[in-house]
Amino acid sequence: MKWLCKISMTLLFAVVVTSAATALYYLDKVNEAYDDNTVNVFGEDPKYHFSLILYSGDDDEYWQSFKEGVFEAGKVHNAAIEYNPISGPDSIDKIVEYVNIANKSRVDGIIVNGRNSGEYSEAINNAAKSGIHIVVGVAESIDSDRLSYVGNNFYDYGVKAAKLISQATDRKSPVDLAVILADESRSDADKTLISQSDIMMSGITSVIEREKKINLLHTSYRSSDLLGAEDMTRNILTQYPEVDVIFCTNAKDTAAAARVIVERNLVGDVVIVGTGITDEIKYYIRKGIIFGVLDRNGYKAGYKAVEILCGSVGDSFQSSYINIDTDIYTKINIDQK
Template structure:
């Protein structure tokens, strides 16, 4: 009887130990997976030949999430690991820290967003002097020792935004163009885009348009701006947005206010924005091929590592998406 009791007790202890071991194993693996996810480490299927780092402006912005898809494609094709790092909001100090850390880690190559040409250029030169090739993306640091620049033609994108607004208004209307007045490092790029919009409008004297600045460091900045526009501009019929995040915020705000009769001209191609176009909440969007930007940035680093040279500039195509062609961009399950 005692022997039987002992066997039962021993079996129970073994089961308990196995359960505890399984729990610990699961917890460790979950934690490791979480670390990889938070760190944004993109790894290929095989042992990587190089270890690159990408420093972005805002890891949660649709613009950078699209770029990340291109990086993932390049990671598999070229068999490289890529650390995808950056703050959750635009923050110069955080971007400086991530770029400096990548240099200190002696990675094989760096792709970086330029938040400030002088400050970022100083770090870029520091990395290149340590034999780390650096590619700039989205915004350039021409005076630095960077290897290549990957981006869009901001002026051309502005012209396309203006032309789409004209198509929406029928060459006659009241248009507000929204820009954030605190966009980190974005003055030159923003000015080029605004110049393109103005040039698209300049021969249409029946278009009344204005540039509206809002505080993009204030969470409620764009919402308050939209409310003020709707209150003080009764003739307003078209709103032009110059960033992907602004487009989503404007569309959501107008839905919340039950004011969906306005023409919203957006920027970007996130799944959420494409759904807004499909449901005709947003008239249309102008977007660069951001996935191609991510892919080309890694390709430029590979050219340098494998061939010792690469193109100095990679400019991606601009796309116009409206209700007429949005089905070409919607993926299964997103319509």
């Protein structure tokens, strides 16, 4: 009996050690996560604790506005916002890691804008199964009653973009158009995944086919971080000298394309239709170099994401698709922004 008791005690000790090691591992991961890049926005005695995991990529302006909306709503609703900015070539792995850490930390909710992958979907599903409510800023194919999307209807975004493009020049019809997308082409990525850019281009194509006012010359995809919008704009101008309008899908690329138009002395010959609003973009709109932009209203999306989570704690959460309107600004109304 003594040897049986010894074996039992040894097994019990092994279980305790293993459990302690696992706990220490995740504690270490949490401590690593709370590095110099992590910002905690706490009110006094916060009612909720949410994890905000954002990869800005090339669309810094939108996600910066989104973050500001989250922070403001956190203050209004007395929610602690643990902000984890993601960047770098290993961003996909980092997002998955932070989602897993938030799950183990038992936060009340997660706001995240990760891209579709098997590992990401698994991390989101595991968090949802743990009872954590999740709001995503990028439309997902994950089926969960604890998952909500807050953002733009990208088909409608494409339709509005096409209508703005068709008005951008009165020199001739149809308008010769080139598009610069921040995404990789589907030949370079997983062809089974439909991106938001694919949906947006479907909206543009629907207007082109219906109204016959636009001739789509070329669509440029971001194949490498080394090839920026400036280079892509120069390539378009060289290969398609007949181009009338270049459409860009984020603020960084919009401003970069406008600078190339100035550089090439093509102001008045080629105009930019873009996305996002910065002081530089406002300047180019006033000068007529950018005809107009679509504002995806990142601030509203971020604010709404927190509102949804605050209303979801407990059993009241309902999976939802919250559409944030896309607004249009040209020289006529840009000073109102």
